[in-house]
Amino acid sequence: AAGVIQSPRHLIKEKRETATLKCYPIPRHDTVYWYQQGPGQDPQFLISFYEKMQSDKGSIPDRFSAQQFSDYHSELNMSSLELGDSALYFCASSSGLAEQFFGPGTRLTVL
Amino acid sequence: KNEVEQSPQNLTAQEGEFITINCSYSVGISALHWLQQHPGGGIVSLFMLSSGKKKHGRLIATINIQEKHSSLHITASHPRDSAVYICAVLLIATDKLIFGTGTRLQVFP
Numbered sequence: 329a330a331g332v333i334q335s336p337r338h339l340i341k342e343k344r345e346t347a348t349l350k351c352y353p354i355p356r357h358d359t360v361y362w363y364q365q366g367p368g369q370d371p372q373f374l375i376s377f378y379e380k381m382q383s384d385k386g387s388i389p390d391r392f393s394a395q396q397f398s399d400y401h402s403e404l405n406m407s408s409l410e411l412g413d414s415a416l417y418f419c420a421s422s423s424g425l426a427e428q429f430f431g432p433g434t435r436l437t438v439l
Numbered sequence: 440k441n442e443v444e445q446s447p448q449n450l451t452a453q454e455g456e457f458i459t460i461n462c463s464y465s466v467g468i469s470a471l472h473w474l475q476q477h478p479g480g481g482i483v484s485l486f487m488l489s490s491g492k493k494k495h496g497r498l499i500a501t502i503n504i505q506e507k508h509s510s511l512h513i514t515a516s517h518p519r520d521s522a523v524y525i526c527a528v529l530l531i532a533t534d535k536l537i538f539g540t541g542t543r544l545q546v547f548p
Contacts, residue, residue: 361534370525370541371482376534384534416480425529427487428472428536433480 330354332421332431340437341409349404349434353421359383360402361428362394363418371418377402378424409438442466443539445526451545458513460542462526465507472536473500473511474525482525485511516546 333352341347353360362374364387373386377396388394391409396402400421406413414437420428443464452458462471473485486493486500488509493500497516502509513520526539 359534361536363536365480370538371527371536373535373537378534386535418482425469425534427484429484430474430482433482435480 332419332429334417334419334431334434336434337432338435338437340439342439343409343411345409345438347406347409347436349406349417349419349436351402351404351419351421351431353400353402353419354429357421357423357429358400359422359424360396360400361420361422362388362402362404363420365416365418365433366412367415374404406436411438414438441540442537443526443528445524445539445542447542448540449543449545451547452516454517454546454548456516456546458516458520458544458546460511460524460526460544462509462511462539463507464509464526464528464537466528466537467531468528469531470529471502471509472525472527472529473509474527474538476523476525476541478522485524513544516544518546518548521545 361376363371365371374388376384380396394404416433419431422428470489475483488502499512523541525541527536
């Protein structure tokens with residue numbers, strides 16, 4: 329069965345650069361969620377989209393923005409990267425409020 | 440005090456042992472997830488519960504909404520069960536999952 333796809337799987341950036349993370353949900357899933365997991369920390373909810381509209385927002389910095397496109401894939405744009413942004417970024421998808429299925433994550437390292 | 444607390448934080452077991460991981464939460468929820476995270480970081484959803492009990496293979500999850508408590512049981516544990524198990528609750532009327540700090544399980548042959 330198709331799973332959530334994230335790309336890239338690994339990304340290395342310098343401070344003050346920008347990064348774009350992509351998430352492709354499971355087919356027919358209309359809701360996408362983004363989470364950030366810092367080293368040794370619990371995942372933290374960043375933002376979610378339902379039917380291409382932002383549905384909820386968590387602890388997402390103002391330097392980050394995200395959107396969901398007409399094909400339901402989502403992109404997380406991160407600007408003015410800081411060392412503290414180094415983390416594992418997970419995307420999850422669901423059909424409405426049903427069970428969330430997680431992607432493999434993108435490991436971002438900011439040097 | 441964390442909104443979602445798990446116990447124990449670390450657990451070691453011999454292959455074949457019965458394992459229980461507990462989760463307590465202090466907020467109103469619409470559902471509770473049990474997740475498994477392997478050393479590479481990938482997260483797998485094991486269960487989503489809003490009441491009662493679910494079973495999948497050697498895994499059983501229960502939830503008591505009145506007591507705000509859930510348990511994950513692993514029967515006949517195996518070294519490949521070694522992972523971090525995370526309880527996460529879906530805040531009522533939101534999309535926010537709040538994660539527990541996880542239980543690191545190591546099963547030795």
